[in-house]
Amino acid sequence: xxxxxxxxxxxxxxxxxxxxxxxxxxxxxxxxxxxxxxxxxxxxxxxxxxxxxxxxxxxxxxxxxxxxxxxxxxxxxxxxxxxxxxxxxxxxxxxxxxxxxxxxxxxxxxxxxxxxxxxxxxxxxxxxxxxxxxxxxxxxxxxxxxxxxxxxxxxxxxxxxxxxxxxxx
Amino acid sequence: xxxxxxxxxxxxxxxxxxxxxxxxxxxxxxxxxxxxxxxxxxxxxxxxxxxxxxxxxxxxxxxxxxxxxxxxxxxxxxxxxxxxxxxxxxxxxxxxxxxxxxxxxxxxxxxxxxxxxxxxxxxxxxxxxxxxxxxxxxxxxxxxxxxxxxxxxxxxxxxxxxxxxxxxxxxxxxxxxxxxxxxxxxxxxxxxxxxxxxxxxxxxxxxxxxxxxxxxxxxxxxxxxxxxxxxxxxxxxxxxxxxxxxxxxxxxxxxxxxxxxxxxxxxxxxxxxxxxxxxxxxxxxxxxxxxxxxxxxxxxx
Numbered sequence: 001x002x003x004x005x006x007x008x009x010x011x012x013x014x015x016x017x018x019x020x021x022x023x024x025x026x027x028x029x030x031x032x033x034x035x036x037x038x039x040x041x042x043x044x045x046x047x048x049x050x051x052x053x054x055x056x057x058x059x060x061x062x063x064x065x066x067x068x069x070x071x072x073x074x075x076x077x078x079x080x081x082x083x084x085x086x087x088x089x090x091x092x093x094x095x096x097x098x099x100x101x102x103x104x105x106x107x108x109x110x111x112x113x114x115x116x117x118x119x120x121x122x123x124x125x126x127x128x129x130x131x132x133x134x135x136x137x138x139x140x141x142x143x144x145x146x147x148x149x150x151x152x153x154x155x156x157x158x159x160x161x162x163x164x165x166x167x168x169x
Numbered sequence: 170x171x172x173x174x175x176x177x178x179x180x181x182x183x184x185x186x187x188x189x190x191x192x193x194x195x196x197x198x199x200x201x202x203x204x205x206x207x208x209x210x211x212x213x214x215x216x217x218x219x220x221x222x223x224x225x226x227x228x229x230x231x232x233x234x235x236x237x238x239x240x241x242x243x244x245x246x247x248x249x250x251x252x253x254x255x256x257x258x259x260x261x262x263x264x265x266x267x268x269x270x271x272x273x274x275x276x277x278x279x280x281x282x283x284x285x286x287x288x289x290x291x292x293x294x295x296x297x298x299x300x301x302x303x304x305x306x307x308x309x310x311x312x313x314x315x316x317x318x319x320x321x322x323x324x325x326x327x328x329x330x331x332x333x334x335x336x337x338x339x340x341x342x343x344x345x346x347x348x349x350x351x352x353x354x355x356x357x358x359x360x361x362x363x364x365x366x367x368x369x370x371x372x373x374x375x376x377x378x379x380x381x382x383x384x385x386x387x388x389x390x391x392x393x394x395x396x397x398x399x400x401x402x403x404x405x406x407x408x409x410x411x412x413x414x415x416x417x418x419x420x421x422x423x424x425x426x427x428x429x430x431x432x433x434x435x436x437x438x439x440x441x442x443x444x445x446x447x448x449x450x451x452x453x454x455x456x457x458x459x460x461x462x463x464x465x466x467x468x469x470x
Contacts (some may be wrong), residue, residue: 005243005328012215012218013310015215016215016218016219016222016283017222019219019283019285019295020219020222020223020226020284023283023284023285023291024284024421024422026289026290026291027284027289027290027291027420027421029289029423032290048181048185049180049181049184052181052184052185052188053184053188056191056192060192060195061211063199063260064204064207064208064211065208065285065286065293066285066286066292066293067285067293068286068292068337069196069199070196070199070200070354071192071193071194071195071196071197071199072192072196074188074191074192074195075192075193075196078185078188078189078192079185080398082185083470097314116428118358125358125361126359128359128360
């Protein structure tokens with residue numbers, strides 16, 4: 001029951017931030033992919049089943065909000081949630097470097113996928129879309145690590161733990 | 170090989186397969202699903218949280234905004250005094266020319282609760298007023314700077330407006346000074362920009378000129394600023410001009426807006442442009458003869 005409460009709260013915060021403050025920032029060119037950030041954080045903590053469920057629910061809500069291409073965020077975030085959840089079984093999840101790499105990879109993949117739906121104008125668009133992917137990745141990944149660290153500090157315990165069988169476990 | 174996996178992993182594989190399949194089905198048929206009701210429920214659920222988040226944002230920026238607004242009020246007061254003088258003679262001149270009286274816009278102030286849609290630019294907003302407040306589908310949405318979009322979905326206490334940054338929106342516009350007509354569209358790639366298209370090469374448009382909504386528009390009231398000409402080029406066909414605009418309204422900073430009723434469709438349901446500058450004598454309502462009235466009616470259809 002507690003997991004469900006945290007699940008709903010995290011999704012709610014991510015969606016409200018996306019439609020208020022972050023939307024204003026994005027319009028000025030600073031894109032923070034809060035959907036990926038929340039999905040990666042959740043999947044690191046709750047593993048692949050919950051990760052995929054969280055990604056699907058969050059993505060579907062974002063898709064319904066956008067009104068076009070319903071299912072694009074849901075599909076990408078489901079797979080990312082599952083992938084990060086599976087990887088978290090074999091990684092030192094408390095390591096900021098691990099989190100940074102996961103966030104870089106996940107943000108880049110999600111942005112490339114989302115950009116594909118906006119792509120028109122042939123090769124002329126490639127440069128701009130690449131810039132958009134790079135900017136979102138550069139912004140989201142370090143911010144995500146900070147958010148994960150702050151969350152960890154607030155809960156005053158290891159939030160994510162380490163992979164079973166690793167030396168730090 | 171799901172059957173060779175441990176039960177927990179098998180369950181997660183089944184789960185992700187179901188989610189992925191569902192997402193793919195939605196991608197294929199999602200546009201046909203009537204999602205407006207779901208969006209209405211979502212907007213209603215999220216409205217209190219959006220208000221809280223918006224209040225924090227407003228509080229944070231209120232000091233700087235207050236200073237700007239003071240300066241703006243002073244500037245507008247000076248301009249208002251000048252316009253009052255012109256307004257006194259305008260009805261007299263219109264009457265002499267046989268033009269109908271200018272119908273002002275009735276504006277309903279609303280709060281922008283949330284921005285929705287694409288990255289990097291939003292393509293829709295949730296508004297704090299709905300059907301209970303008299304908002305109807307098709308109403309124009311604008312700020313004090315200019316047009317931002319059009320109401321596309323209405324619920325009892327809230328509504329959703331599609332912005333001019335939605336690539337599926339098109340607005341009939343004209344250059345304010347010369348009356349050159351064209352169509353405003355948002356082009357997302359290779360970089361997001363507002364484009365004033367379908368302008369013939371022979372038409373003269375200059376950088377810096379203001380573009381406003383056209384009186385030929387069936388959806389928007391006339392004369393609402395849309396943007397200023399920033400760059401002029403020839404389109405891919407080489408037959409038309411492609412004019413890039415700087416938007417009049419700041420899409421990145423939407424907090425308050427106004428809803429203005431757009432031109433309503435006629436009672437017979439057949440939409441047709443109504444030329445506001447059309448002289449009354451051609452409509453047959455004043456002296457002008459049956460022939461002129463009949464001609465006007467034919468042209469209007």
